[in-house]
Amino acid sequence: MSDIVLELQNVTRIFGEGDTQVKALDDVSFSIKRGEFVLIVGSSGSGKSTLLNMIGLLDKPTSGKVILDGKQTTTLNDGQVSQYRNEKLGFVFQFANLLPDLTVLENVMLPQQIQRSSEDIRQNATDLLIKVGLEDQINKRSNKISGGQAQRAAIARGLVNRPTIVLADEPTGNLDSVTAGKVVKLAKTMAKELNQTFIIVTHDRDQFPDVDRVITIIDGKAFDGKETIMEITS
Ligand SMILES: Nc1ncnc2c1ncn2[C@@H]1O[C@H](COP(=O)(O)OP(=O)(O)OP(=O)(O)O)[C@@H](O)[C@H]1O
Numbered sequence: 001m002s003d004i005v006l007e008l009q010n011v012t013r014i015f016g017e018g019d020t021q022v023k024a025l026d027d028v029s030f031s032i033k034r035g036e037f038v039l040i041v042g043s044s045g046s047g048k049s050t051l052l053n054m055i056g057l058l059d060k061p062t063s064g065k066v067i068l069d070g071k072q073t074t075t076l077n078d079g080q081v082s083q084y085r086n087e088k089l090g091f092v093f094q095f096a097n098l099l100p101d102l103t104v105l106e107n108v109m110l111p112q113q114i115q116r117s118s119e120d121i122r123q124n125a126t127d128l129l130i131k132v133g134l135e136d137q138i139n140k141r142s143n144k145i146s147g148g149q150a151q152r153a154a155i156a157r158g159l160v161n162r163p164t165i166v167l168a169d170e171p172t173g174n175l176d177s178v179t180a181g182k183v184v185k186l187a188k189t190m191a192k193e194l195n196q197t198f199i200i201v202t203h204d205r206d207q208f209p210d211v212d213r214v215i216t217i218i219d220g221k222a223f224d225g226k227e228t229i230m231e232i233t234s
């Protein structure tokens with residue numbers, strides 16, 4: 001198993017045509033290793049979501065390559081892309097997006113691959129819910145839990161297929177700072193315990209102290225490394 005789980009090679013994404021053309025990503029290249037906890041930061045409109053959509057196989061570059069767990073993905077067809085996405089990626093969004101009529105456990109069981117036995121699926125989801133500290137909320141309906149609890153359940157759901165990478169877009173954007181701090185701490189503990197790669201987009205760099213990597217996006221260009229960022233932003 002290679003240590004590199006993700007490689008972007010000269011990724012450019014252009015929206016629109018002619019005068020209204022926007023180069024949302026401009027020749028972005030970097031690679032990410034298994035177990036790394038990576039932040040993507042940058043001001044509004046800099047290209048963060050566009051980048052996350054590339055990594056999440058939700059959109060394709062205008063030019064360049066996205067190599068996820070050893071496979072070049074930009075030449076795959078739509079069906080192959082969705083299958084590979086389900087296999088390799090877990091998603092956590094700004095709002096937990098739990099289905100309100102299902103229990104917490106049922107929500108976490110949802111993404112799991114159908115070829116597994118149902119007892120396996122239930123056990124795996126239960127184990128993760130215990131890990132994220134929700135053992136006493138497992139059978140509650142998900143519209144009866146707090147925002148922080150819902151976001152912890154969303155992290156459990158993002159991890160349940162043991163994805164190669166968990167992608168999160170502003171996962172703490174909807175939480176007060178104390179709850180956000182707890183969610184961040186949890187994500188980091190999970191990253192360490194499971195050697196799980198996380199890539200997190202955030203406006204709020206301060207919410208995430210001590211991460212492994214920071215990639216700053218400025219006008220569609222990526223700058224890698226914590227020191228570089230200090231120089232650019234200070
Ligand atoms: N579908 C689209 N069509 C045209 N332009 C787009 C599209 N999506 C994004 N853009 C443009 O690409 C640039 C980058 O947008 P992106 O959404 O990636 O920014 P962002 O860093 O996520 O911003 P925010 O922090 O506000 O979410 C912006 O100029 C945006 O207007």
Ligand SMILES: [Mg+2]
Nearest residue numbers: 045048049050
């Ligand atoms: Mg965005």
